[in-house]
Amino acid sequence: MKPKILKTEAEYQEALAYLDTLMDAEPGSPEEEELELFSTLVEQYEQAHFPIDLPDPVAAIEFRMDQQGLTRKDLKQFIGSQSKVSEVLNRKRPLSLAMIRALHTGLGIPAEILLQEPGKKLVEPRYDYRRFPFRDMFHAGFFPSNLESLQEAKGMAEELLEDLFSVFRGQQPQPIFPRCSEGQSDEQALIAWQARVMMLAESQNLPAYDSSKISQDFIRDMVQLSYFDQGPLLAKEKLNKRGIPLIILRHLPHTYLDGACFQLPSGRAVIGLTLRHDRLDNFWFTLTHELAHILLHLGSQPLAFFDDTESSLRESCDPQEEEANSLARDMLIPRDYWEQRKEALLNANRAEIHAFAEDLQISPAILAGRIRWESNDYTRFDDLIGRNKVRQLFFG
Numbered sequence: 001m002k003p004k005i006l007k008t009e010a011e012y013q014e015a016l017a018y019l020d021t022l023m024d025a026e027p028g029s030p031e032e033e034e035l036e037l038f039s040t041l042v043e044q045y046e047q048a049h050f051p052i053d054l055p056d057p058v059a060a061i062e063f064r065m066d067q068q069g070l071t072r073k074d075l076k077q078f079i080g081s082q083s084k085v086s087e088v089l090n091r092k093r094p095l096s097l098a099m100i101r102a103l104h105t106g107l108g109i110p111a112e113i114l115l116q117e118p119g120k121k122l123v124e125p126r127y128d129y130r131r132f133p134f135r136d137m138f139h140a141g142f143f144p145s146n147l148e149s150l151q152e153a154k155g156m157a158e159e160l161l162e163d164l165f166s167v168f169r170g171q172q173p174q175p176i177f178p179r180c181s182e183g184q185s186d187e188q189a190l191i192a193w194q195a196r197v198m199m200l201a202e203s204q205n206l207p208a209y210d211s212s213k214i215s216q217d218f219i220r221d222m223v224q225l226s227y228f229d230q231g232p233l234l235a236k237e238k239l240n241k242r243g244i245p246l247i248i249l250r251h252l253p254h255t256y257l258d259g260a261c262f263q264l265p266s267g268r269a270v271i272g273l274t275l276r277h278d279r280l281d282n283f284w285f286t287l288t289h290e291l292a293h294i295l296l297h298l299g300s301q302p303l304a305f306f307d308d309t310e311s312s313l314r315e316s317c318d319p320q321e322e323e324a325n326s327l328a329r330d331m332l333i334p335r336d337y338w339e340q341r342k343e344a345l346l347n348a349n350r351a352e353i354h355a356f357a358e359d360l361q362i363s364p365a366i367l368a369g370r371i372r373w374e375s376n377d378y379t380r381f382d383d384l385i386g387r388n389k390v391r392q393l394f395f396g
Contacts, residue, residue: 280386
C-alpha cells in the first residue's frame, strides 16, 4: 500500500490491514520504517476522528487528592464550604469558574479537564462582582431564581455576570450618563441595569420595530393617553404595538436614574423606566423625554441615554439632553399654548388647572408638574401630580 494521508474510513481500514502485515518487521529493515510511517498515519486519523474523552473533573480531583494525600477538608480552600466540597465530589454541584481557577492554580489540574473543553485555557475574568452592587442585583432578580443565597451567587459571580452582559453581543452602545446634583453616578451599576433591561426586552415577543413610525405626531398621541386613568398602561401597550418594549425596573443604588433608552443589537429601540419618583408628572415627562431621544438621536449611532430627568431640567447638560428636554416640553404642552396662557397657568388654582387639562385632553399632573418647575416652587399642587399612582398600575 502506498503511504498517504488517510481521509476516509475505507482508507483507514485498508491501512490497519496493511499495518498488520508489518507487525513482524525486522529491526532496521525497510518494513520497520513502513511500520512507523503507517502507525503515524493511523494515529493521526484516529486523533481526528476518534478523539479520546477528557478525564472526568471529579475523577481528576480525586486522583490529585490521592497523589498528594489530601482529605476532603483540604479542598475547602479551593471549593468553599465543606458542604460544597461534598456536593462537588458527589456530582451534585457543578464546578464554578472560581472553583476551577482555584483548583487549577492550587492543585495543578489542567484547565481543559476542569472545563471539559480540549485545549481550553483559563483567561482572566472580565467582570469583578465587587465593582457592581451585586447584593442589590441579586435581590432584584438579575440572576436565575434557582440560586438559594447571595453567597451561592457570589460563588458563581463570574458566570452570572458573563451571562448578564452577553446580551450586548459585543455591541454595547456608547453610554451618555446622567448629570445630577445628588452625587456621582455609579456607571457600572447603570451598565448592569441596562443589561437587565435588555434581557427583559429580548424576552418579549413584539412586532417588528420600524424607526420611521416614530414621529412627533406619534409622541403627541402618546401624551394624549395621559388623559385616561389607565394612561401609563395604555402607553406601554401602544409602544409594544410599535415594537418598542417599555421595561419598568427599579434603579440600583447611586444611579440617580429616572429613565433610559437604547437599542438592542437587532436595532430595536428600548425604553426603561425606574419610577423612582412615583408620580404621574415624572412618568409622562420621562417617557416623552426618552421618545424624544429615539426620534432625534437613536439610530445614526449606537448610543445609550441614561436620564435623571429632574436634575437635567435644572442643570446644564449634554446638547442632546437639551434637545430632548425641549421637545418633551413642547410635546406635553404645545409651545404656543403655553406662551399664550403662561401667566394664567402660573397663577392658576386647582380648578383652573383641571380646566386647562381638559382643554388639552391631558392629565392635570402634567400641567401641575410644569407649573412647579417653571415657578421653582415644588410645594404647589402636591395633590395634583399623581404621587404614588404609577407603580400601583404596573405592579398592583
